Amino acid sequence: MTEAGNREITYLEAVREALWQEMHRDPDVFLLGEDIGVYGGAFGVTRGLLEEFGPERVRDTPISEAAIAGAATGAALMGMRPVMEVMFMDFITISMNQLVNQAAKIRFMFGGKASIPMVVRAPAGSGTGAAAQHCQSLEAWFVHVPGIKVVTPATPFDVKGLLVTSIRDNNPVLFVEHKLLYRTKGPVPEELYAIPLGQAEVRRPGRDLTIVAYSIMVPRALEAAGRLSEEGVEVEVVDLRCLKPLDEETVVRSVSKTGRVLIVHEAPQTGGFGGELAAVIANSEAFDYLDAPIRRLCGRDIPIPYNRTLEQATVPQVEDIVAAARKLATEGR
Amino acid sequence: MTDVCLKPILDPAVLAEGSRRLLTDLPRERLGWMLETMYKIRYFEEKAEELYTRGLVHGTMHLSIGQEASSVGSIAVLRPEDLIIHHHRGHGHTIAKGADITLMMAEFLGKEPGYCRGRGGSMHIADIPGGNLGATGVVGSGIPTAVGIALALQMRRSDRVLLAYFGDGAANLGEFHEALNMAAIWTLPVVFICENNQYGMSGPAKKMAAVEPLSVRAAAYNMPGQTVDGNDVLAVYQVTQAAVERARSGQGPSLIENYTYRWRGHSKSDRNVYRTAEEIEDWKRRCPILRFKQTLVSAGVMGDEEIAAIDERAKTTIDRAAEEALTFPEPSPERLEDEVYAP
Numbered sequence: 070m071t072e073a074g075n076r077e078i079t080y081l082e083a084v085r086e087a088l089w090q091e092m093h094r095d096p097d098v099f100l101l102g103e104d105i106g107v108y109g110g111a112f113g114v115t116r117g118l119l120e121e122f123g124p125e126r127v128r129d130t131p132i133s134e135a136a137i138a139g140a141a142t143g144a145a146l147m148g149m150r151p152v153m154e155v156m157f158m159d160f161i162t163i164s165m166n167q168l169v170n171q172a173a174k175i176r177f178m179f180g181g182k183a184s185i186p187m188v189v190r191a192p193a194g195s196g197t198g199a200a201a202q203h204c205q206s207l208e209a210w211f212v213h214v215p216g217i218k219v220v221t222p223a224t225p226f227d228v229k230g231l232l233v234t235s236i237r238d239n240n241p242v243l244f245v246e247h248k249l250l251y252r253t254k255g256p257v258p259e260e261l262y263a264i265p266l267g268q269a270e271v272r273r274p275g276r277d278l279t280i281v282a283y284s285i286m287v288p289r290a291l292e293a294a295g296r297l298s299e300e301g302v303e304v305e306v307v308d309l310r311c312l313k314p315l316d317e318e319t320v321v322r323s324v325s326k327t328g329r330v331l332i333v334h335e336a337p338q339t340g341g342f343g344g345e346l347a348a349v350i351a352n353s354e355a356f357d358y359l360d361a362p363i364r365r366l367c368g369r370d371i372p373i374p375y376n377r378t379l380e381q382a383t384v385p386q387v388e389d390i391v392a393a394a395r396k397l398a399t400e401g402r
Numbered sequence: 403m404t405d406v407c408l409k410p411i412l413d414p415a416v417l418a419e420g421s422r423r424l425l426t427d428l429p430r431e432r433l434g435w436m437l438e439t440m441y442k443i444r445y446f447e448e449k450a451e452e453l454y455t456r457g458l459v460h461g462t463m464h465l466s467i468g469q470e471a472s473s474v475g476s477i478a479v480l481r482p483e484d485l486i487i488h489h490h491r492g493h494g495h496t497i498a499k500g501a502d503i504t505l506m507m508a509e510f511l512g513k514e515p516g517y518c519r520g521r522g523g524s525m526h527i528a529d530i531p532g533g534n535l536g537a538t539g540v541v542g543s544g545i546p547t548a549v550g551i552a553l554a555l556q557m558r559r560s561d562r563v564l565l566a567y568f569g570d571g572a573a574n575l576g577e578f579h580e581a582l583n584m585a586a587i588w589t590l591p592v593v594f595i596c597e598n599n600q601y602g603m604s605g606p607a608k609k610m611a612a613v614e615p616l617s618v619r620a621a622a623y624n625m626p627g628q629t630v631d632g633n634d635v636l637a638v639y640q641v642t643q644a645a646v647e648r649a650r651s652g653q654g655p656s657l658i659e660n661y662t663y664r665w666r667g668h669s670k671s672d673r674n675v676y677r678t679a680e681e682i683e684d685w686k687r688r689c690p691i692l693r694f695k696q697t698l699v700s701a702g703v704m705g706d707e708e709i710a711a712i713d714e715r716a717k718t719t720i721d722r723a724a725e726e727a728l729t730f731p732e733p734s735p736e737r738l739e740d741e742v743y744a745p
Contacts, residue, residue: 099557125557131587136580139546140553143487146535147554166577170540171547179528179536180519181741215742239744 074258081251083225084114084190087232088152090261092122095150098236099126101137102154102190111156112192112251138164138189142172142241145187150236157203158193158245172241173216184239188232194247194285194335195384201372204380206284206336211243212313212345218242218266219312223287225255227310230264237263247285247335267314271323275303277398278329281320281346283309286333286385293390302398312342320346321353328360331397335384338367361400366393408621411628411656412644421636425701433703434712436478436635440470440691441716443494446503447666449724450493450510450524454670458728460512463524464491468633468665471690472597473498475638476565476660479646485533487544487551488567490525491597491664492537495567499534501527503719507727520733521741535564541602542572545581545594552590552655563649564592565642571602573616579623582657586623589654593645596657597632599664604676620657632660633690636697663688 078086092098099122100115106129109116119127130137134155141151155161161168172185195204211217220235220242222228228246235242272287273294282290287308294304307323309316324330330350332343343365350356350363368384385393412420425433447465454463466473473494477486480499488495496506501517509516510524517527528536535551538544548566555562572578573596585592596616600607608614620627626648630641638660645656663685667674674682698704 131580131583133580133584135577136546136549136584139548139577139581140550140584143547143550143552144554144557145550146547147551147558149554149557151550166540166543167546171538171543175536176744177741178518178522178526179530180517180521181744182518182530183528183536184744186744218743 074256076257076259077254078225078257079251080225080228080246080253080255081112081114083229083257084232084246085116085118086257087229087236088115088118089121091233091236092118092126094261097148098150098152099128100152100154101128101130101140103130103132103137103156105129105154110154112248115154134160134163135167138167139171141187141189142167142175142185145172145185145241146175146183150186152188152190152236155189155191158191158207159202159205161189161191161207168217168241169214173214176240177216185241186239188235188242188244190244190246192248193245194249195373195380196249198375198377198380200375204373206334206368208243208245208312209336209340209342212342216241218314219245220266220310221245221283221312222310223250223284223308225253225257227264229257230262231266231310233261234263234266238266245284249285253288266311267316269310269316269319270308271319272306272308273304275305275327277303277327278331278394279305279307279323279327280331280333280390280394281307281309282333283312285335289385289387290333290390292387293394296391297394297398300395302395304394315349317349317353320350321355324350324355325358328358329397329400330363331394332363332365333367333385333390335368337370338365339370341367343367361397364393364397366390404624406621408618409626411626411648411658412641417637417640420640421634421697422701424636424639425697425703430703432478433698436474437691437694437698437709438712438716439474439498440635440694441713442503442719443470443473443497444691445717445720446493446497446507449720453511453724458511461523462669463510464669465666466491466494466664468685468689469597469599469662470494471635471638471694472595472632472660472662475635476595476642478639479643480563480565483533484562485535485551485564486567487535487548487564488537489541489544489569489572490537490539491569492527492567493524496527496529496534496537499529500532501529501534503723504726507723508730511727511730512732513727513730514733515730519741542568542575542577544568545572546577548592548594549581549584549590552585552592553588555591556588561650562591563646565595566592567595567597569602570596570598570600570607570616571605571610572596573619574610582619582623582625582655585655586625589652591649591652592655593642593649594655594657595642596659598659598661601664601668601676603668606676615659615661617657617659625655625657627657627659629659629661632662633688633693635690635694662690
């Protein structure tokens with residue numbers, strides 16, 4: 070694996086760099102989405118790409134999410150490698166027919182004789198005060214659809230390497246970028262590198278309990294682990310990086326070692342990915358090592374509210390993770 | 403300012419005269435191919451019905467009997483390398499695009515050697531190397547996908563064109579409007595073909611759309627549009643040819659409405675409670691195959707004997723395909739996950 074090196078850039082810049090470098094490498098890669106051209110995208114991710122690659126490959130679209138997803142699906146069916154930007158993940162609801170019934174199914178229902186190499190970049194998550202229709206975390210829906218892969222990077226290093234792999238993957242990939250991570254900084258090599266999908270990463274080793282997290286909840290879990298360490302509780306943090314394919318082995322190994330697991334995600338708990346993960350753990354050899362029930366700390370089952378205090382009360386914060394992990398560390402002892 | 407009047411694809415005066423011209427301009431073999439293909443479609447679907455009645459078919463089917471002129475008249479215009487994307491009522495397009503009938507029948511029967519290895523069935527037959535990019539089962543879903551296919555053709559500077567088929571029901575979806583607008587602003591090489599068979603399952607097209615004919619919707623997207631007698635294979639040919647030339651020469655999309663009629667029910671569960679037997683009989687008298695046959699005979703292009711031979715050949719092709727396909731092996735549930743993701 071590529072060493073991270075010394076250069077630090079933001080998560081947002083790392084996304085842009087992956088797009089930039091892949092577009093230079095492969096003429097079949099192109100971008101499409103609302104306001105991604107001269108405006109540079111709602112979050113500025115694609116800023117500068119129009120000037121570099123021109124309007125044909127950095128393609129501004131009308132506000133037509135169904136047709137955008139259809140355009141990406143059809144172009145991918147022809148062997149292009151479209152990267153579609155959904156302005157906010159919430160708007161993916163309008164693309165669902167093309168993504169779920171077309172992009173995800175075409176390969177299988179045509180007997181494996183076609184493929185759909187496309188990426189859907191979806192800025193997700195709360196924390197920006199944008200309320201119920203601009204803050205959702207809908208990744209679990211896509212995990213439930215055979216034919217789609219789901220990638221949820223947490224660091225600048227990962228977001229670049231995983232986006233590169235997602236673009237080169239021959240399947241539809243939902244690429245979840247958390248809006249609050251865009252400004253986070255970290256070491257990212259300038260050269261092009263690819264991180265395989267389906268490999269979780271142990272971000273911090275610990276003996277007392279495992280926190281399994283992804284996306285924004287990884288830095289929060291790490292901060293929580295740091296605080297708990299001062300209290301003498303050593304937390305192991307597993308960053309899934311990818312929900313589908315899922316690296317079950319790394320999770321099972323960690324939980325087998327610590328005997329306690331807290332699953333943390335921002336999306337609402339009911340029907341969330343945490344339930345699936347809990348089942349995976351319960352059905353694995355890790356079950357025999359569990360010293361306490363598998364616990365979940367997830368978003369509450371409510372739409373994201375506008376007010377800052379209410380918004381923060383809706384999804385797990387560092388303090389919530391500290392409290393839940395502290396409790397779990399002694400549960401059943 | 404855009405002139406929002408509907409512009410025809412082909413001058414109606416040219417269209418009126420054009421069929422006579424086609425009968426002399428098109429090679430006899432081409433006209434014979436068109437007739438034979440229409441027969442093949444008819445016999446394929448009658449065979450499909452028969453196999454279904456005999457309990458040999460697991461799934462459903464959507465028959466296009468009565469609509470043969472729409473698929474044949476339009477696909478006859480294409481070059482072999484051109485593309486189609488179509489819909490659940492898609493046997494006609496698949497046959498016209500040159501599919502191997504045996505492999506098609508095998509897919510209908512869910513057999514391993516079928517086009518989709520028994521994973522797709524009647525609703526999803528695709529022949530990618532043959533330029534048939536597949537039938538979609540969710541009404542209208544192929545329309546936005548068509549935008550992407552045509553976009554890829556344009557970005558690769560290809561001179562191939564795409565025919566995108568859908569029905570009257572699909573024309574009321576948001577996806578239809580999004581896709582036509584997008585194809586128009588990007589001047590994509592696609593011809594949208596609305597096969598108006600007058601019913602979306604049971605919903606009459608006339609009641610479900612605020613405008614009539616549906617082709618006027620082309621005006622809203624600044625593309626030419628035209629409603630054609632969809633049971634007149636030569637009329638369909640002419641208008642499609644004009645639209646294909648337009649697309650191929652970089653002038654962008656068109657919307658054709660082939661006005662036709664579905665003789666059979668929507669699918670196997672249809673009891674035809676929403677229309678009268680008289681109406682169905684009336685449209686059977688306007689059979690597109692019968693009309694084309696009469697046109698060929700009265701123009702002196704072919705005699706009854708030659709036509710009978712074409713008819714017989716088509717029937718034999720279908721019978722043999724069905725016989726062979728029935729002997730094919732069933733797919734195995736092992737390694738079923740292999741086709742979900744591409745390597």
